[in-house]
Amino acid sequence: MKQSKAVEIGVGLFVAAGMAALFMLAMKVSNLSTGNIGESYTIIAAFDNIGGLKVRSPVTVSGVRVGRVDSISYDFETFEAVVGLRIGTAYDKFPEDTTASIFTAGLLGEQYVALDPGGSDDNLEPGDRIQLTQSALVLEQMIGQFLYNTAASEGE
Amino acid sequence: MILDPLQRLGRSGISFFGRLGRGNVFLLQTLAGLPALLLRPGLIVRQIYSVGVLTLLIILVSGLFVGMVLGLQGYNTLADFGAEESLGVAVALALVRELGPVVTGLLFAGRAGSALTAEIGLMKATEQLSGMEMMAVDPMKRVIAPRFLAGFLSMPLLAAIFSAVGVYGGFFVGVGLLGVDEGAYWSQMQANVDLQDDIYNGVIKSIVFGFAVAWIAVFEGYDAVPTSEGVSRATTRTVVHSALVVLGLDFVLTALMFGD
Numbered sequence: 001m002k003q004s005k006a007v008e009i010g011v012g013l014f015v016a017a018g019m020a021a022l023f024m025l026a027m028k029v030s031n032l033s034t035g036n037i038g039e040s041y042t043i044i045a046a047f048d049n050i051g052g053l054k055v056r057s058p059v060t061v062s063g064v065r066v067g068r069v070d071s072i073s074y075d076f077e078t079f080e081a082v083v084g085l086r087i088g089t090a091y092d093k094f095p096e097d098t099t100a101s102i103f104t105a106g107l108l109g110e111q112y113v114a115l116d117p118g119g120s121d122d123n124l125e126p127g128d129r130i131q132l133t134q135s136a137l138v139l140e141q142m143i144g145q146f147l148y149n150t151a152a153s154e155g156e
Numbered sequence: 157m158i159l160d161p162l163q164r165l166g167r168s169g170i171s172f173f174g175r176l177g178r179g180n181v182f183l184l185q186t187l188a189g190l191p192a193l194l195l196r197p198g199l200i201v202r203q204i205y206s207v208g209v210l211t212l213l214i215i216l217v218s219g220l221f222v223g224m225v226l227g228l229q230g231y232n233t234l235a236d237f238g239a240e241e242s243l244g245v246a247v248a249l250a251l252v253r254e255l256g257p258v259v260t261g262l263l264f265a266g267r268a269g270s271a272l273t274a275e276i277g278l279m280k281a282t283e284q285l286s287g288m289e290m291m292a293v294d295p296m297k298r299v300i301a302p303r304f305l306a307g308f309l310s311m312p313l314l315a316a317i318f319s320a321v322g323v324y325g326g327f328f329v330g331v332g333l334l335g336v337d338e339g340a341y342w343s344q345m346q347a348n349v350d351l352q353d354d355i356y357n358g359v360i361k362s363i364v365f366g367f368a369v370a371w372i373a374v375f376e377g378y379d380a381v382p383t384s385e386g387v388s389r390a391t392t393r394t395v396v397h398s399a400l401v402v403l404g405l406d407f408v409l410t411a412l413m414f415g416d
Contacts, residue, residue: 004202010209011201017212018313021320022359028342029248029323030351058347110347 031056039089041126042070045100046080051111051136053102058112059085066091069113085113095120101134111136179375186374189294189301199302200309207268207303208310212317214267215260219318222259223325226250230326231334240336244345247326252349252358253414256319258406261365264311265398269373272303273394276377277387285378300378304370311366312359319358357413364405369398 050072059067067087075082085100097118104111115130124130193200230246276299279285285295323345330336349355373394380390 004198007205008201011204014204014209014212014310015313018316021313021316024320025252025316025323025355026351029252029320029345030349030355031346056350 040067040086041089041092042084042086043094043124043126043128043130044082044084045113045130045133046075046078046082047100047102047133047135048080049135049138050081050083051102051104051138053083053111053113053136057110059087059115060112061091061094061115061117066115083113085115092123094124096122096124096128097132098124098130099132099134100130102136104137175379178379179371182375182378183371185296186300186304186371189297190305192297193301193305199298200305203302203306204310207272207306208314211264211267211310211314214263215314215318216321218259218263219256219321220325222255222318223247223251223322223327224329226255226322227326227329227334231330231336240330240334241340242344243326243330243336244323244341244343245348247330248323248345248349249354251319251322251326252354254406254410256322257315257358257361257365258402260311260315260318260362261369261402261406262399264307264314264366265369265373265395265402268307268310269369269394269398270391272307272370272373273377273380273391274387276300276303276374277380277382277390280378280380281382281384281387283382300374304374307370307373308363308366311369312362315362315365316359353413357409360413361406361409364409365402368401368405372398372401 053069053072055069055072057069058065059069067085069083070086071082071084073082074080083100087094094115095118097120099116099118101114101116102111103114118132226247227243230243230250231240234240234242234246276285279295279299285299288295288298327341331338331341376390376394376397377387380386
């Protein structure tokens, strides 16, 4: 009887350790704690070029993460990429003339949407469209521009 | 004369398919024996102890060292690109997606699978299984099913423990010894490891491996030639076949999960 009690305690500890490990993987290793933004609303921004932006990419304001990219689609009316931004309801006071830009974290890091609040008195409502956007920088375009400028200045 | 090699080929083919068929029938009988276990949970607890708890030590130690090696190797490679901050992602993804389930599966086959086969094989060799049948106790329900279920349940838990310990092993080497920023280690990991794509898929892998290894182990024991040589062969086959099946299934599962 004593033996079987020790066995049962051992099994209990084992199962608890396994559950704790799964819980730790979910909470501490994965994006469950950061990816979940709770109550949220969606606003829309259209870009000429989104570069390497993906669904679930972060949305930040002054570096603070306030949401994530919810959807990416292409609009054949305006020939622009339409990006849906899911933003936590805690951050619902963005002025109407907020700018959305696509930046890259670090030299080779992932791309994210940075919001830059403007000075308007009216706030963005859920479903609103951000008017001012800045596309992702594409390395090839930058190099092409640079070469073009260099050639132009040498030609003078 | 000329037909001799052909005959040998045919014989080995027939015995191969015979074993495969017996294995599947055996699996069905085992699964049919599982509901009866609900009445006797004590049987499962004792088997989980010998299959899971006693395997815990080797899993903890290997997980720690695998994580530490990943931290060291990952750091040396990533430092060349100035991306040491990504060490946490590299360690976590390698462990959660691949090394956790696969290495745990291999160790589990070596530590627990071989023991299951030897135990059941010896029971058969010493005619304990026949004795049970004489007493109208179904060995499938009394002996095989609890061992199979214990292996199947223990494997995902062991794999999760392996991955979790490995992440801390990588943390210990990367942050403790090599000076990677602690915040970067965790935050990069959290930003890039996806619960659905990475963690769940890793758990699914470990469940599949647990099923396969437990099945092979109990079947090889039950199907062993009831002599000391037969049992030793069956034990060897358990380890070899489990390793092959784990690695083969891992490729198939990886192709299905991450191959798009």
